[in-house]
Amino acid sequence: MSSKQGGKAKPLRQPKSEKKEYDEIDKANIQKKKEEEKALKELKAKAQQKGSFGGSGLKKSGKK
Template sequence: MSSKQGGKLKPLKQPKSGKKEYDEHDMELMQKKKDEEKALKELRAKASQKGSFGGTGLKKSGKK
């Protein structure tokens, strides 16, 4: 049995933080952020249904 320690010591685990209490201002910001994300998600879904942008673009003819 050796009294030497080899390698690095593992750091002690930090205690988990408890639930955070939010005031009215924080709740408003969180709600606003959720609304913006929801609107962005809806726009993405709408854009993916349409296909390519504009619908018309450069058309290649079969002739040379």
Template sequence: MSKQGGKAKPLKAPKVDKKEYDESDLAYLQKKKDEEKALKELKAKAQKGAIGGSGLKKSGKK
């Protein structure tokens, strides 16, 4: 019989050393962030247009 009860504690992940980036890496990361930001803004504008637009109007008459 085992004396251990309940869940076993998960092992701790080793600490990750900070990465050192050179200028080209930093430029690439900045470009990527800018692209994501622009894409996010475009998505927000697209959603506003769809909600605020008149869309298809249906007539009550037959």
């Protein structure tokens, strides 16, 4: 490779995607998906506040 170009080659630019037209069914599905993600995020936040689930796992006996 005996080229004078140094450094990284710049990646080619991607053409901007055109905005899609959605019908009512697609809009309803997108809205439903957003609501499910929001509910899941709230459940995760609630679970983190409570801490670990009950039980301390396996207990070791003092015997050797």
